[in-house]
Amino acid sequence: MAINIPTFAATQISLLAAELEAEVAETSALVSLHSPSALQRAGWALTNLTVLSQRTGLGGKTVVELGNDPAFRGEGDLPEHGIRSGDIVLLAEQPTGSGKKREVREMERKGVKGVVVRVGKQNLGVAVDEENEGRGEGVPGGDRRVWVVKLADEVTWKRMNGTMERMAKMGEGEYSYFMRVLFGLTTPSPVPEDLSKDEEVGEGKIQWFDPSLNESQRDAIRFALKSQEIALVHGPPGTGKTHTLIELILQLLARNNRILVCGPSNISVDNIVERLAPHKVPLIRLGHPARLLPSVLNHSLDVLTRTSEAGAIVKDVRAEMDAKQASIRKTRSGKERKAIYADLKELRKEYRQRERKCVSNLISSSKVVLATLHGSGGFQLRDEQFDVVIIDEASQALEAQCWVPLLSAKKAVCAGDHLQLPPTIKSLNSSASKTSKSKKDTGPTTTPNTTAAPPIPKGATLETTLFDRLLSLHGPKIKCMLTTQYRMHELIMRFPSDELYEGKLVAAPAVASRLLNQLPYPGIKDIDETREPLIFIDTQGGDFSEKTEEDDEGGDGKGGVTKRSLYGDSKSNEGEAMLVREHVRCLVEEGGVRAEDVAVVSPYNAQLALLAPLKEQYPGIELGSVDGFQGREKEAVIVTLVRSNPDGEVGFLAEKRRLNVAMTRPKRSLTVIGDSETVKKGSKFLKKWMEFLEENADLRYPDLASLTAAAGDS
């Protein structure tokens, strides 16, 4: 059914406004209700830091280096924290006590906003936003104790919103053929059915650059080359989606196409740059250089701008900027600081002008440009034309984000897997919040500066990705699926393949029968736990009951800190946690499996909080939420399902895509710990999974009393 583009855009604008509001409200409520130390424990902040230095980073940006405040924590490693490279943060003087009435906006005036560009063991770097300078008090100077707190990402939101506003205002005559196809105003040009032989595609017979490509990967490439407007490359877990995209890029280049390659995150884009670089193609990576992997810096536009001839002219300006930066730290007077920031602003303007010329020369001479989806909306690509836009991890991107590069596309190839989790949504009209009430009562909010948006139509949600929408609009004729997977043991793969991928997945011979006891390192032992690819520890019987997080004290003794508000209505299950600990002990201490090859995954953060001490006991082991583990893999994965109650309430578990992610992370060993009685009642899919495990896994029925006694003994 055709979709009206202005209505679509208006709905997206409303949804995005609600999402930003939810995100800002969440941060605001957390920061105003909790003490810095509680926020750090919940992964929202990093406290007790001091400014070690400030320097001009690549691209003329100010990078503030932070480390432990020696007066408080002593020098050395930073504590456990949840701040990651790419996070948008506030850097400010650290408030004391619990955060009653602390307002984010007020804090923003007192500190600076920035992007975390590097997270090391002992320090981290924050690239400070230029728009901060000259406003507020700037980077806290002297030896003041500072902290960083995560903030909502308003920049990305602005790019998406701007793109949707453009679409809302377009007249019908402005729609390209490509846009008309993507909104069902016309049908895609048909792709010839027979893809089995290397016939002529474009300008020549296909000469494969990578001879190891399997047949489904070759089919996907032929399909993408032949399609005229849109091709979806469906890549189930471990099927070599990125591998296939690399070959596709090389094939498109061989046909003289100019290509823009995008992904939702910096890491998804860098992953492609790293694999493309050895092929020596002329490529350019757009984006804040401090946010890129060190290995791709040589291809960064900012770095190339500096190292090219035109770059030499701006060297003097840089030296002067550095001197100014250094003087900021020496002064405590707000007035003097303001004057220095004003000078810096002027210098930066000059720097930019010279830089721009150089940038446009570099971009126009490059055949492949890579950027994040929102990064592709920057000034650098304003007048650039591409033959094909490729989007990796398209099923994890918001549709509005995809339109940032797509608005000027003639043809697109999107790779992803709509049967894994969509992007995380915080606003109320997402299915996640329908199952959890936790996001609603987050307390005081700061309303973002959005224009009044029309009401959201029933059923519309940001969780519907471009990938989902195109599949329901045009059906399987625009899709090609990769079918050989290179990750999982055949038995681990079988259930997701049969139930979600039409039974089409095939395990590559190299992985089909791999077991933990064959891991190629010394000390590995052949015991039951390393010999079985699939273990099910069934906690049925009612002894291993779940627990909902209570409003109890968070542990820092300062009051006002509740686990409920930090972890939502999350569930935990102490009995299952005991089984996890025992299984990890068995794998590592008796089986000789290295802790870094083991991951514990759960849909519930409260369960992970309960298991956190494992990280100290077994350094290198990973604990992660299912959502956070998407895209990752491990030799051995333990999944703790947590839910165990007489009513068959399964909450989060009811989402097939979440279960799919959970069960497809392991390579050689999957251990599921859960109450089959409860879980079976959750859905048809869950019932089938439990039955599959009962029939095919190494089944165990633990006894809580003896487990508790054993735990007491140790």
Ligand SMILES: Nc1ncnc2c1ncn2[C@@H]1O[C@H](COP(=O)(O)OP(=O)(O)OP(=O)(O)O)[C@@H](O)[C@H]1O
């Ligand atoms: N044709 C092939 N022959 C041998 N190995 C392959 C082939 N294609 C992919 N692989 C291997 O499979 C693994 C997964 O590939 P890749 O990282 O491209 O997958 P992906 O689909 O992007 O990942 P994910 O499953 O996380 O989405 C890699 O180790 C890769 O080397």
